Amino acid sequence: MNSRIVRCLIAVACIAAATGAYAQAPSTKGQSWTANGATACAKYLTPDVLAAILRNPAGSPERLDAQSCRTGSVYISLKVANIDVFRQEVSRIALAHPMAGVGDGAYWNQAGAVSAVKGHDRGCDISVLGAPGVTKIRDEALGQKLGEICNKLFALP
Numbered sequence: 001m002n003s004r005i006v007r008c009l010i011a012v013a014c015i016a017a018a019t020g021a022y023a024q025a026p027s028t029k030g031q032s033w034t035a036n037g038a039t040a041c042a043k044y045l046t047p048d049v050l051a052a053i054l055r056n057p058a059g060s061p062e063r064l065d066a067q068s069c070r071t072g073s074v075y076i077s078l079k080v081a082n083i084d085v086f087r088q089e090v091s092r093i094a095l096a097h098p099m100a101g102v103g104d105g106a107y108w109n110q111a112g113a114v115s116a117v118k119g120h121d122r123g124c125d126i127s128v129l130g131a132p133g134v135t136k137i138r139d140e141a142l143g144q145k146l147g148e149i150c151n152k153l154f155a156l157p
Contacts, residue, residue, distance in 0.1 A: 030080035030121030034067040036156050037078035041069035044149045050074065053128065053145055055136055073129040078153065081123025099143055103154055108143025116150040124150035 041061035050057035050071065059072030068077035083104040090096055096107040099114075103124065106116035112131020116124045126146040132138045137145060 033122055033156065034078040034080060036153055037067035037076060038063045038065070038069055040076045040078070040149075040153060041071040041074070044152055045071040045074055045076070049145075049149070053135055053137060053142065055134055073131075073134055075125075075127050075129065076149070076153075077125045079123040079125070080121050081117045082120045083117045084120070086117040086123075097140065097143070099140070099147060101144075102147035102150055106143075106147055106150065108140060108146070110139055112138075112142055114143050114146040114150060116147060116154075118154040122154055124153050126150060 039061075041063075045061060047057065053074065054072065057072060059070075061069060061071045063069050064075075064077075067079060068075065070076070086105050090098060090105065090107055093107065095109045095111070096115075097109065099106045099108055102114070103116040103118035103122070106114060108114045110132065112128035112135060114124075114126050118124075126149055128135055128142070128146075131142065135142055
């Protein structure tokens, strides 16, 4: 169990490091879009979605701050990010597996996290704390499922 927690903390640290690495000067458009993060869990982490991802889905959507939320062990955070910088940095992120079809660039990792960027002002991070132990699906399948949520968020104005 301790190794799972350590892997999860490493994944969160990698995402946090990457977030700082590919952020750019905030655009007004990007900053207003990130406000969708506060309500994303209520809108996109529906009981059906959570049941497909988690072994024991539980919890009510909770706003964490103006750009992020969580439902149970699933966390969503939106930020201003730049695809050009993301592409330069992704090869330096440990255990990152690039994935197609999510935003303009994305990766998943075995600890249950996805980081994606769309254009020059939208970034989406979704993670499942305790993965893979708490999830029904793992690795690339989990990454794709979480990536679907990022794509829905990227489609918002």
